[in-house]
Amino acid sequence: MNEIKDPGRLMEYLQTYGIEAIFNEDIIPFLSLYSFEQGELIFSQGEATQYLFVLVKGKVKIFTTSEEGKTLILSFKTPLEVIGDIEYVRGIDTINTVEAVSPVLMIGVRQSVIRKYLKDHSPFLQFLLEIITKKFYVKSNSMRLNLMYPVEARLASYLVSIAYDENELLVNGQLSTSHLPDIANLIGTSYRHLNRVIQQFCEQGLVERSKGTILIKNLQGLKHLANDNLYE
Incomplete structure (x- = not known):
């Protein structure tokens, strides 16, 4: 993970995807742009989740690993997507491993900062609700694909x-x-x-x-x- 210290580029991505409004002025200084190389792990299953990421460029795959070491790919994600949202809402360790399939750019912020500044910020909470319900919808479509x-x-x-x-x-x-x-x-x-x-x-x-x-x-x-x- 490499932090890109470029506030102008960060704001450009916020505006491009129309998500500037989900953050308030207090948290903007804590947002950073991060890059990940192809094949780099973004989250590892079972580790403590420190960040919440918004995927703004590239593709990631999400997979789980059994105790026997077998892996199962669960999904692929492209922008706009949130990584670590369920872990943030539930306050749990990382559920699945997330790996960059291509070079990836993400807007990241520490979960502790979110809890301090956005816990009651309705635009952000509405955004999370939309993202999480979309994941249920996509999962339903994947099940339909396998069945039909x-x-x-x-x-x-x-x-x-x-x-x-x-x-x-x-x-x-x-x-x-x-x-x-x-x-x-x-x-x-x-x-x-x-x-x-x-x-x-x-x-x-x-x-x-x-x-x-x-x-x-x-x-x-x-x-x-x-x-x-x-x-x-």
Whole structure:
């Protein structure tokens, strides 16, 4: 995590997303802009949550890890999104691990500062309410995707979600086959069936499988197959 000391740039992001009004004058001096590199952990599951972040550029993935060390990707987030909101409201440690999929910029502020200056600030509380209810809505859509769409559409959706940022710029055009068991769990299918679908995608020229990796070859074809239903 790298703090960017640029108040002008910070205010530009606040104004771009129309969120300047959710903060009051007392807390503005405590807001900072932070950058994270691709692959950098923003939060780690089980650690004390010190910050609340507003994602303003890039993409992050959220995943959980079992006691046996198995990981399960839960969602992907792009701007505008809040990271650490549930932990702030409930006063608990970090629920899931959050990792930068692409270079990321976030507006951050310590939770202790929020409790001091925004605990009763209605615009901020309304903003949190909207963000949290949106997460329930997105989760419902993800469940619908797993229940109502074939594995081909679900895998295509996953590949598009993990490989490209919010501006459809390639940030990770390949993934390791070691992640396939986790992907199978996420999209609700068996590992064996997932491999059959990947082979089908290879034959269609959508992806290429080689040396322990799966390389995306045709973004538009995958998006068409996903029918614009992406994991979020």
